[in-house]
Amino acid sequence: MPSREGVGTYxxxxxxxxxxxxxxxxxxxxxxxxxxxxxxxxDAKVRDFHHTMTFPEYRGQGIAAKVVEYALQDSRxxxxxxxxxxxxxxxxxxxxxxxxxxxx
Numbered sequence: 717m718p719s720r721e722g723v724g725t726y727x728x729x730x731x732x733x734x735x736x737x738x739x740x741x742x743x744x745x746x747x748x749x750x751x752x753x754x755x756x757x758x759d760a761k762v763r764d765f766h767h768t769m770t771f772p773e774y775r776g777q778g779i780a781a782k783v784v785e786y787a788l789q790d791s792r793x794x795x796x797x798x799x800x801x802x803x804x805x806x807x808x809x810x811x812x813x814x815x816x817x818x819x820x
Contacts, residue, residue: 731786740787742779749774752787752805756796762820763791764799784808788815 730743739753750770754763765787770779784805791798797820800806809815 729782731783733787733790740783740790742783742786744774744779750779750783752780752783752802754787754798760820761794761796762799763787763796764801765805766801768802768804780804781808785812788818792818 727744729749730746732741732743734741734751738755739751741751742749748771750768752765753767753769754765756763765784768780768784785808788798788805788809792815796818798805798809798815798818799820800809809819
């Protein structure tokens with residue numbers, strides 16, 4: 717889902733769910749700019765988001781917010797609850813109440 721809004725000038729972004737590496741990734745102009753790692757619990761449909769990373773050269777551009785929003789929406793669409801172990805995911809959910817119902 718390419719998007720140009722909010723990420724620099726004339727840059728394209730691509731969001732992907734990399735299930736093999738259990739993370740959601742964001743690419744800017746085909747370069748990995750950040751990701752949100754998670755672990756799935758086998759006993760329930762729960763994703764524990766434990767780490768969000770934005771590479772230094774992409775910080776301050778809303779990269780983390782875009783990848784976390786994508787991860788939370790994908791989790792909702794797939795029927796998962798979430799555990800926001802990562803402080804950034806916890807803050808994002810607190811600031812965006814529409815995702816509060818996802819918290820396990």
